[in-house]
Amino acid sequence: MTVDADPGPTCWAPAKGLVACGWALAAGAAGWLVLADAPADRLFVAVLLVALVAASAYGSLIRPRLLADSTGLTVRTLTGSRHFGWPQVTVRVREHRHFGRTNAGLEIDADQHLIVLGRLDLGTDPYEVAFQLHDLKP
Structure with missing residues (x-):
């Protein structure tokens, strides 16, 4: 005799590899920010870093979506x-x-x-x- 058990929850979330790639790019942008000499370069990289950290944090915090x-x-x-x-x-x-x-x-x-x-x-x-x-x- 078999009993159908509840298979448990099924979940979906942003791909782990994509979120990890975002964090790796954010780390690279942070290194680039430290090495940048010109103020325009620092501004560009700072904006890039903020965007990458925001997107990666969002992908990490909403798991499972x-x-x-x-x-x-x-x-x-x-x-x-x-x-x-x-x-x-x-x-x-x-x-x-x-x-x-x-x-x-x-x-x-x-x-x-x-x-x-x-x-x-x-x-x-x-x-x-x-x-x-x-x-x-x-």
């Missing part, structure tokens, strides 16, 4: 996590054209909130995530 389990979805942001029960959630993928390129975004319509997550947020293709979420939804 999306978590799904038997009770519903949890979306993590910089201000905290928000849980939505399955009855409140509608999931779909929308394609948008920007600068001649088509980008897919996972749209989560939940309890008067519209959350759009892209490939960078999820670490994988939004179509794959939507397919898995439809399988998890009771």
Whole structure:
């Protein structure tokens, strides 16, 4: 006799390699800032360093970005996590054209909130995530 156990939560987050690359580039920019001689160079590198640290910190702090389990979805942001029960959630993928390129975004319509997550947020293709979420939804 087998009992179907809850497989546990499934989660998606920015790719670890991408976040690590951002931190490595930030370290390189910090070294460049120390070695820069001209004020214009220091200003340029300082702005680059701030942008790299901000992007890398964001990628590190919001892990996991999306978590799904038997009770519903949890979306993590910089201000905290928000849980939505399955009855409140509608999931779909929308394609948008920007600068001649088509980008897919996972749209989560939940309890008067519209959350759009892209490939960078999820670490994988939004179509794959939507397919898995439809399988998890009771």
